[in-house]
Amino acid sequence: MSFYGVELGSRLLLGTSRYPSPAVLGEAIKASKAEVVTVSLRREGGSERAGQSFWSLVRALGVRVLPNTAGCHSVKEAVTTAHMARELFDTTWIKLEVIGESDTLQPDVFGLVEAARILSEDGFEVFPYTTEDLVVADRLVEAGCRVLMPWGAPIGSARGLNNVYGLKSLRAHFPDIPLVVDAGLGVPSHAAAAMEMGYDAVLLNTAVAEAGDPVAMARAFALAVEAGRTAFLAQPLEPRDMAAPSTPVIGKAALGD
Amino acid sequence: MRIFVNDEVRDVDAGTLAVALEAMGFGGRKIATAVNGRFVAATARPGTKLADGDRIEVVAPMQGG
Numbered sequence: 001m002s003f004y005g006v007e008l009g010s011r012l013l014l015g016t017s018r019y020p021s022p023a024v025l026g027e028a029i030k031a032s033k034a035e036v037v038t039v040s041l042r043r044e045g046g047s048e049r050a051g052q053s054f055w056s057l058v059r060a061l062g063v064r065v066l067p068n069t070a071g072c073h074s075v076k077e078a079v080t081t082a083h084m085a086r087e088l089f090d091t092t093w094i095k096l097e098v099i100g101e102s103d104t105l106q107p108d109v110f111g112l113v114e115a116a117r118i119l120s121e122d123g124f125e126v127f128p129y130t131t132e133d134l135v136v137a138d139r140l141v142e143a144g145c146r147v148l149m150p151w152g153a154p155i156g157s158a159r160g161l162n163n164v165y166g167l168k169s170l171r172a173h174f175p176d177i178p179l180v181v182d183a184g185l186g187v188p189s190h191a192a193a194a195m196e197m198g199y200d201a202v203l204l205n206t207a208v209a210e211a212g213d214p215v216a217m218a219r220a221f222a223l224a225v226e227a228g229r230t231a232f233l234a235q236p237l238e239p240r241d242m243a244a245p246s247t248p249v250i251g252k253a254a255l256g257d
Numbered sequence: 258m259r260i261f262v263n264d265e266v267r268d269v270d271a272g273t274l275a276v277a278l279e280a281m282g283f284g285g286r287k288i289a290t291a292v293n294g295r296f297v298a299a300t301a302r303p304g305t306k307l308a309d310g311d312r313i314e315v316v317a318p319m320q321g322g
Contacts, residue, residue: 038322041321044263080294085289
């Protein structure tokens with residue numbers, strides 16, 4: 001699997017927020033086997049060092065970073081944040097979020113397409129956090145996106161895949177674009193389900209960070225992603241309405257009346 | 258000169274963004290900056306003159322999902 005020409009061995013991308021401690025974050029990243037972690041940027045005062053120590057931790061882990069524009073509600077804000085992130089993290093990758101509604105954190109898809117176009121033309125490699133809407137996805141590809149990241153459910157909701165039909169349609173419509181289910185996953189079976197339907201990867205954060213044991217949950221998600229991918233390649237059965245006996249009936253002993 | 262740094266009022270005696278950041282303790286730090294909503298690259302800080310009332314944003318790496 002590759003994103004913008006970068007080959008990756010792991011199909012699990014992990015967020016770095018909301019862990020009980022930096023040490024647990026570090027152990028969870030290792031247990032997940034993630035090669036890409038999402039990061040953000042926030043205000044820091046002259047006497048604060050939180051950002052500097054966080055950056056030292058991430059660098060020591062040797063993982064690639066995918067900065068986000070979390071919390072941005074306008075195109076201008078997202079574009080400026082992307083520029084700051086590109087300099088700060090020395091990467092052209094950007095997870096583009098333009099939030100349109102505060103309760104669901106639903107993407108503002110109109111602003112998203114506009115920002116994606118501006119950033120792609122400026123040399124960014126955009127990972128848009130979007131919905132499963134096919135037409136929006138088409139516009140994002142036209143704008144220059146070579147990866148799409150539809151939500152499974154609202155960020156942090158742990159609801160899993162809210163619209164399986166929509167996600168399947170998106171997969172069928174874009175067979176050659178890497179698709180990542182981003183947001184809303186709660187348990188490893190959600191990740192496995194996304195992978196079984198042919199998604200290239202999943203991105204999650206809260207499901208691991210706020211689990212009772214984040215390190216064990218990171219490992220569980222890694223196993224689920226691998227299981228789901230293996231199952232997809234093994235071509236799963238389609239559900240059917242009628243029973244189909246798994247044991248042959250031919251040659252069955254006649255024991256009835 | 259009175260400027261706003263991450264919404265806090267600061268009185269600085271500095272002509273450029275680079276000098277102001279150094280004076281406020283940001284020297285050598287991994288930060289990114291914007292002035293009045295516009296990104297200012299690190300290489301442009303020494304040439305970015307500040308004016309009274311300017312609004313400066315200083316951000317650093319942070320955890321994110």
